[in-house]
Amino acid sequence: MRIAIVTGGAQGIGRGIVTHLLEEGWRVIALDKDAEAVQELAAMHADAPFLALETDVGDESAVAAAFRRIAGWCVEVNETPGIDLLVSNAGIADPVSGPVEQLSLTDWRRWQDSHLTGGFLMTRAAVPLLRIRKGAIVFVASTRAIQSEPDCEAYAAAKGGLLALTHALAISLGPDIRVNAVCPGWIETAPWQKQSERSHPGHRAVDRDQHPVGRIGTPEDIAATVAFLASPGAGFITGQHIAVDGGMTRKMIYAG
Numbered sequence: 558m559r560i561a562i563v564t565g566g567a568q569g570i571g572r573g574i575v576t577h578l579l580e581e582g583w584r585v586i587a588l589d590k591d592a593e594a595v596q597e598l599a600a601m602h603a604d605a606p607f608l609a610l611e612t613d614v615g616d617e618s619a620v621a622a623a624f625r626r627i628a629g630w631c632v633e634v635n636e637t638p639g640i641d642l643l644v645s646n647a648g649i650a651d652p653v654s655g656p657v658e659q660l661s662l663t664d665w666r667r668w669q670d671s672h673l674t675g676g677f678l679m680t681r682a683a684v685p686l687l688r689i690r691k692g693a694i695v696f697v698a699s700t701r702a703i704q705s706e707p708d709c710e711a712y713a714a715a716k717g718g719l720l721a722l723t724h725a726l727a728i729s730l731g732p733d734i735r736v737n738a739v740c741p742g743w744i745e746t747a748p749w750q751k752q753s754e755r756s757h758p759g760h761r762a763v764d765r766d767q768h769p770v771g772r773i774g775t776p777e778d779i780a781a782t783v784a785f786l787a788s789p790g791a792g793f794i795t796g797q798h799i800a801v802d803g804g805m806t807r808k809m810i811y812a813g
């Protein structure tokens with residue numbers, strides 16, 4: 558079976574990606590630092606070809622421990638060596654780090670560690686396994702890698718770093734491994750949170766209508782693009798990033 562590792566897989570977009578890949582018949586391993594969400598997802602997919610592990614992807618020793626557990630699990634389920642896909646999605650989803658004059662080094666590092674260092678640590682550990690099956694990496698970046706609101710420096714820098722990491726890795730790891738990124742726009746994740754934090758918010762017409770496609774995005778929108786980038790149909794695509802944003806980054810905005 559095809560095997561995917563999805564970071565930040567227990568809630569939000571990552572949970573949507575896990576669900577989509579399981580529906581497509583993949584064997585899926587979700588890593589997430591939220592213990593409650595991990596337990597909930599594991600219980601939900603108890604009968605599926607699924608493993609959920611509590612892991613902080615910005616922590617080198619935690620990532621190493623997760624890969625030891627993954628190796629053991631693959632043996633337990635009689636899987637041949639290797640993985641087919643790494644989806645590096647985990648990270649602090651809040652883009653606002655506050656005014657740059659007041660941004661502490663500790664907070665700056667929290668954003669870089671979860672998104673960028675996490676992406677690096679996961680990639681470093683996954684590459685030997687991906688090489689075996691000639692797999693793919695997909696980073697979940699953001700349209701905020703290429704455009705900004707005020708006070709989002711730590712997030713924007715981390716996401717911009719992921720786009721640079723994408724093209725750098727595509728050149729280093731080809732032809733064995735393809736590497737691409739998805740840049741989500743506004744994705745509503747409230748219905749995809751763990752039970753204790755789940756909600757189903759409505760959206761104002763003005764919020765929907767500002768999107769050229771007339772709606773706000775869903776985790777399924779991102780999952781479908783990730784699955785495409787992992788598929789043989791995307792075999793000639795590497796080093797790219799694709800915006801999945803309902804057209805927002807293509808919209809010209811003038812005041813008044």
Ligand code: NAI
Pocket residue numbers: 564565566567568569570571588589590591594612613614615646647648649650670671672675697698699700740741742743744745746
């Ligand atoms: P979310 O907060 O709903 O889910 C993120 C999941 O990642 C959570 O389960 C959390 O526990 C986990 N996580 C966070 N840091 C982690 C770490 N260091 N190690 C392991 N797990 C960690 O967030 P959402 O919205 O689903 O975001 C997923 C990705 O998509 C993030 O990289 C975010 O920046 C990106 N994104 C989200 C957008 C949106 O509108 N929701 C827009 C653009 C990008």
